[in-house]
Amino acid sequence: MTSTDQTVSGQDLLVSTFIKAWTLQVNRINDLLEIIPEEALLKEIAPGKNTGIYILGHLAAVNDAILPLLGFGKKLYPQLEQVFITSPDKSGFEMPPVSELKKYWNDVNALLLQNFNQLDLDAWLTRHEAVSAEAFVNEPHRNKLNVLISRTTHLSYHLGQLVLLREKKK
Amino acid sequence: MTSTDQTVSGQDLLVSTFIKAWTLQVNRINDLLEIIPEEALLKEIAPGKNTGIYILGHLAAVNDAILPLLGFGKKLYPQLEQVFITSPDKSGFEMPPVSELKKYWNDVNALLLQNFNQLDLDAWLTRHEAVSAEAFVNEPHRNKLNVLISRTTHLSYHLGQLVLLREKKK
Numbered sequence: 001m002t003s004t005d006q007t008v009s010g011q012d013l014l015v016s017t018f019i020k021a022w023t024l025q026v027n028r029i030n031d032l033l034e035i036i037p038e039e040a041l042l043k044e045i046a047p048g049k050n051t052g053i054y055i056l057g058h059l060a061a062v063n064d065a066i067l068p069l070l071g072f073g074k075k076l077y078p079q080l081e082q083v084f085i086t087s088p089d090k091s092g093f094e095m096p097p098v099s100e101l102k103k104y105w106n107d108v109n110a111l112l113l114q115n116f117n118q119l120d121l122d123a124w125l126t127r128h129e130a131v132s133a134e135a136f137v138n139e140p141h142r143n144k145l146n147v148l149i150s151r152t153t154h155l156s157y158h159l160g161q162l163v164l165l166r167e168k169k170k
Numbered sequence: 171m172t173s174t175d176q177t178v179s180g181q182d183l184l185v186s187t188f189i190k191a192w193t194l195q196v197n198r199i200n201d202l203l204e205i206i207p208e209e210a211l212l213k214e215i216a217p218g219k220n221t222g223i224y225i226l227g228h229l230a231a232v233n234d235a236i237l238p239l240l241g242f243g244k245k246l247y248p249q250l251e252q253v254f255i256t257s258p259d260k261s262g263f264e265m266p267p268v269s270e271l272k273k274y275w276n277d278v279n280a281l282l283l284q285n286f287n288q289l290d291l292d293a294w295l296t297r298h299e300a301v302s303a304e305a306f307v308n309e310p311h312r313n314k315l316n317v318l319i320s321r322t323t324h325l326s327y328h329l330g331q332l333v334l335l336r337e338k339k340k
Contacts (some may be wrong), residue, residue: 010291010292010295013295014184016311017315017316018319024323025323045216045334046219046334047216047217122180125180141187143183145184146187146191149188149191149319152323153191153194153325154326156323157330159327160328160330161334164219164331
């Protein structure tokens, strides 16, 4: 990049590339949720493994936790953490109905995207809230971008599982 | 970023962030392959779904295809494409043994990493080989970085499936 203009457009391109990768995973999960009947989400993705509803709640909970981690504010649905992060599936907790979890999932993602779109590249390279300013000097990888990338692969990991609940796969 | 030095270090940080995200997924799959017995890889990840060995071959084949796509050279194992990309599992093709597929997988990943480490940020933002120079003017997202990110989420998607073959999960 030979001029400031190019640098700025290169930076914008980078930022939009990360955010598009995130949005692509969210959209793929949304497309899948549209075609999987709600009762199919109550089933296990494979015998003895997690249920679809647990994975949906888990994704909503993990994404909700990005809000405080990136300094965007408090979690919208802090009650999800105990049921869907700190406890495994089938721990005996009552789960919200699928329709409610879908609302949580959508609310969290909408608020995240709104906040993601406010950050420029320099801001993405600043520390996230789980690392101190002192530690960040020596660990510059613990930045907001790294959180976005790791949560994008997290979405993809569980998308690969949820897809098993689709009827007539392939 | 206020000085050239900072810009350069910011660029290095960005590049190493993407490559680390890729390497993390490769390493997670390798860790899993170490603990899943070879005979378990012959099983389906869920009833009626893909087998572990097909997914392993698919990952090796898709990663192999990154070599020409990013201009790093020819595929190492072009014979994988027909069995593991263009054909679904259980199409009647003879598959190489697991030990051989693991070798292909490792060879491809080693060569990819070697090539990834040669590119600076500007190079990552150049077009990949599936887009023409003309089209790239209007579609700057079709760059090498975008391929790296999409293939990183591809690894994660199938990691979420392979993990179902692990004994005593959770």
